Amino acid sequence: MKKRTIVGMSLLLMSFHSMAKSGYYRDPDLHDNQVVFTAEGDLWLHDMKSAATRRLTTNLAQEQQAVFSTDGTQIAFTASYEGATEVYVIPTAGGLARRVTFENSYVYLQQWTRDGKLLYSTNTRVGPTGNWSLKQVDPVTLNTEEVPVADAIEGAIDEASDTLYFTQFGLQVSRDNARYYRGGAQGELWRYKLGSQTEALLLTDAHDASAREPMVAGDKLYFVSNQNGNDNLWVMSASGKNAKALTDFQDFPIKRASLDNGRIIFQHGADLKIYDIAKRRTRTLDIALSGDFPQLRDNWLTKPTKYLTSVDFNADNKQVILTARGRLAIASTDGKRLVEIDTPAASRSRKAILSHDGKWVYAINDASGEMEIWQFAADGSSERKQLTSGASISRWQLVLSPDGNKLAFDDFNGDLWILDINTGDTEKLYSGQTEMSPYADIVFSADSQLLAITTSKLGDERQR
The missing domain is CATH 2.120.10.30 (TolB, C-terminal domain)
Structure with a gap:
């Protein structure tokens, strides 16, 4: 009888384990051991220590571009809950999401600054199609201010030096998925001292490729470039010198990279991977989703x-x-x-x-x-x-x-x-x-x- 009980419990545990499935993971962000990402149209949280993964949102609308606050207690993301895609904020522990932008246009979430503001880009400016600008919003007061740089679709603020690194142009403006592009629309990286009257400095004038997604750490600027024929991680000095590739993926492009304490997390194909800057090593996160997976059921059309x-x-x-x-x-x-x-x-x-x-x-x-x-x-x-x-x-x-x-x-x-x-x-x-x-x-x-x-x-x- 005891043997039957053990066998029965083992089969039950095996059946429970089989309920967890791998998914298609996108838009990751990293804070200490916590990873937030999009899968099945919702936000999920993954603990790298315990390997536990839980669903954070369940709204029918798709949540994307999640970003942790600097203390990790809140998550900002974009969703079209009320029509246009806007920025929302939700506690990491779960709760009601609160809307913090009212652009009524495309919005790309970039960064949560140490003073509690959210940096994002939008194309609501009056002017030609694709005219993007960077803005900051206080999620508490909802006060919004525009960053005085033109045609900036991405940005990262180095708060130690009060410097903005930003992307002008790039195929993300037109949402083109070309793997290897050279031409007038290729992305450029710039540096601008916030609050100054000095003109922004072009950093990639000698980098013959489309660059995007700037990430700054100390005197290094990390970014994504397609110079070797595919979007990979690169690094250069904060002054734009000595650019070199950190990864050499030839199958899938790197997407939605973000930096946290010497680690860069990014989407590669259907997986999430972390590049350790000090160890110069990339590893794939082992993530499994649990749920009833209604999309896998046979449906009568x-x-x-x-x-x-x-x-x-x-x-x-x-x-x-x-x-x-x-x-x-x-x-x-x-x-x-x-x-x-x-x-x-x-x-x-x-x-x-x-x-x-x-x-x-x-x-x-x-x-x-x-x-x-x-x-x-x-x-x-x-x-x-x-x-x-x-x-x-x-x-x-x-x-x-x-x-x-x-x-x-x-x-x-x-x-x-x-x-x-x-x-x-x-x-x-x-x-x-x-x-x-x-x-x-x-x-x-x-x-x-x-x-x-x-x-x-x-x-x-x-x-x-």
């Missing part, structure tokens, strides 16, 4: 068609290939079952089309890490083939020639290509379409030898 992203009929209109949430399936009018297309695991497909004989499905798929063109068996079997390689930018759409031997496709560069399905050869046919816009029409001639297109060029938006 009463309106499944709202998830469709594209449809394509075969020549006799008796079959249709459906693309929904990155998955592919073929439906028929003859009463046959729905055929799910066997695409690579953990990949997403888009813009699928059927071959004229109904034997093949052609789609743009990201299994290789880039948006390449694939051929899949239409009967649901595992036969499949990647037809293109070496993509450096996303593709828009696929058009099959009447003879079934060629695929025309366009890309985000505004280029038009032709792919020979049998040989795998690709050829660029035309350039000049406005970037980031698909060709309005791509039509083959009946003999598959000619293409007619409708296009618009940059600076001349009239379609021709």
Whole structure:
């Protein structure tokens, strides 16, 4: 009887343990041994000593950009509880969140200063689109003052020297996710002595990359840069000299980095990692979420068609290939079952089309890490083939020639290509379409030898 009890308790403990699951963690901040982050749209607290993790918020709106107060007793964050995204403050122990900004626009939370004020950026200033400014708000009195620097979207105040380090421009202004960018919109780091009449000093004039997320500690300025082709941690002197990389991730970019007592916490892929400055070592936090996970339950969809992203009929209109949430399936009018297309695991497909004989499905798929063109068996079997390689930018759409031997496709560069399905050869046919816009029409001639297109060029938006 005693053995049965022990076995039963062991199984019960195993079942409880299995309720904890890993998640997708974002927007971390660190204070001593406490980590706050966003997962499942809510704020969570993780204790690095005990490994305990608890949910802090449960509102239906998404909470992001959490920042600890300097004493760790409060957490500021952004949420759209009442319409626009604003800054709210909640006790670390839990309680009612209180709104402290009223910008009615985009808000990026930056820092909680030692005198109890919150530094944030917003684009509510009158002027051109993307005109950002830094502000400070007292969360008690709600008094707000603007920091006198132009086009600043990020900032960090070194209170020992009363100096502001800030970011001008950067792809975060347009919310672009480009991995490697050079051009007029790349982020620049500046230094400004608060309260002075001296002009701000550019720190990254010799740093040929987009820099962002300044973090200051003593005479060192830590930041995120894409100089090595991906967003990684970097450090330079507070005067902008001797910049060098601290990490060399090539898979996922570093996001939302913040500094606490010689440690930098950041998001990398779905994980949270901490870089120890003194030890020059990075470790991944072992975090598990507990809860009932209602999003993992099977749900009956009463309106499944709202998830469709594209449809394509075969020549006799008796079959249709459906693309929904990155998955592919073929439906028929003859009463046959729905055929799910066997695409690579953990990949997403888009813009699928059927071959004229109904034997093949052609789609743009990201299994290789880039948006390449694939051929899949239409009967649901595992036969499949990647037809293109070496993509450096996303593709828009696929058009099959009447003879079934060629695929025309366009890309985000505004280029038009032709792919020979049998040989795998690709050829660029035309350039000049406005970037980031698909060709309005791509039509083959009946003999598959000619293409007619409708296009618009940059600076001349009239379609021709």
